[in-house]
Amino acid sequence: MSNAELTLPPHGLAGQTPVRTRWDAQLCLTVSAAVLTTGLTAVSFWLSFEALHDLATDHRLRGERAWAWPATIDTFIAIGELLILRASLLRRVDPWAIVLTAAGSIGSIVLNIASVGVSKDVLDYVVAAVPPVAALLAFGVLMRQVHEFLASRQQVRTAPSLPSAVPVTPQEKPEVPETSEAPVEEPAATEEPEPVRAEDERREPLTQRDRIDLVIRGLYDSLGQQRPGTRHMTDALRKAELPSSDGTAREARKRVEAAEPHLKTLPSALAA
Known part of the structure; x- marks a missing residue:
């Protein structure tokens, strides 16, 4: 068996159809997870906004101002997560991004719980705390999926190509200069093997x-x-x-x- 046959296995080892089917299934699962995570993030932020809006309404804010006030809290989570994603792609640690995410998350959780007021039922506080916690976790998972997608695309673009076989150069024959003189008959000689090139001697078998x-x-x-x-x-x-x-x-x-x-x-x- 030649070295060229062992260099790369044939592309149909497991069949092209099963490989493509697995790739399509993996892509479908990834897209489904991204869609569900995006929906969960949107619902969690909406519930958190609703609770913070009610808190703002109870403290002298009305109309558009009552709806804009929750953004001063929850937007820190989105900004911090995006900066963390950027830093991870650059293989760095951004302390400011961590501080923004922590401040927005802790502030949103505390204020959502505070919107309940005084209650004897512990579940009232649990229900109030779930939306901001879910918003933080869902947005973090979404940023993780975006990070893996961007990292895989970057790896594919920068992956070095592997030659499929060792290139073989054809044996060049020395050119014989043309002369006008009549050819001189020489005694017949036994055929000798072709000389071995230096690069062939240096190339060791795999x-x-x-x-x-x-x-x-x-x-x-x-x-x-x-x-x-x-x-x-x-x-x-x-x-x-x-x-x-x-x-x-x-x-x-x-x-x-x-x-x-x-x-x-x-x-x-x-x-x-």
Whole structure:
């Protein structure tokens, strides 16, 4: 078996249709989670606004001012979360973003509870505290999903391409200068083997470990920029007639991801 055949597994290892089906299912679940999280965030902020509006109305604010006053509290949560998202994409820590988020969250929770007034039923305070807490958690989850999406797009754009096979240059024959003199008959000589080039001497054959690593690295591309599972790796190694135990596959994946750390952040492929 040639080295070119072992460099990358064929793209139809598990069939193109199952891979695309898994990718479509994962995309559908991600979109559904984002839609539900957005709806939960909107409902939580609306309930919090409603409670703060009633509190403002009870303390001499009327009409548009009573509705604008809750924004001075809950908007800090949105600003702080957006700044935290920006800092995480830049791989930094923004203390001001954390302070804004904490101030808006604590203030919203305290004021929502204060809007209940004096009550003997503890559940009245629990009901008042749920909307601001849910708004904080839901908005944080939404920002996490946005962060993962932007990070995955950035990793795909910056991922280095892997050559599918070692390029082979054709053997060039030396040009024979044309002369006007009659050819001189020379005695027949036995055919000698072609000289070995220096670069061919330096190129060592791939070891079994290198061939295993190349097969595992090729799975990231054939699975559509997804992280292969143990089942994918063992099947690919078995088809390449290489050692295909679970331990061998996992160790090869560790070596590949150590050489290219961005591969660890790719979404995991679902086993067929």
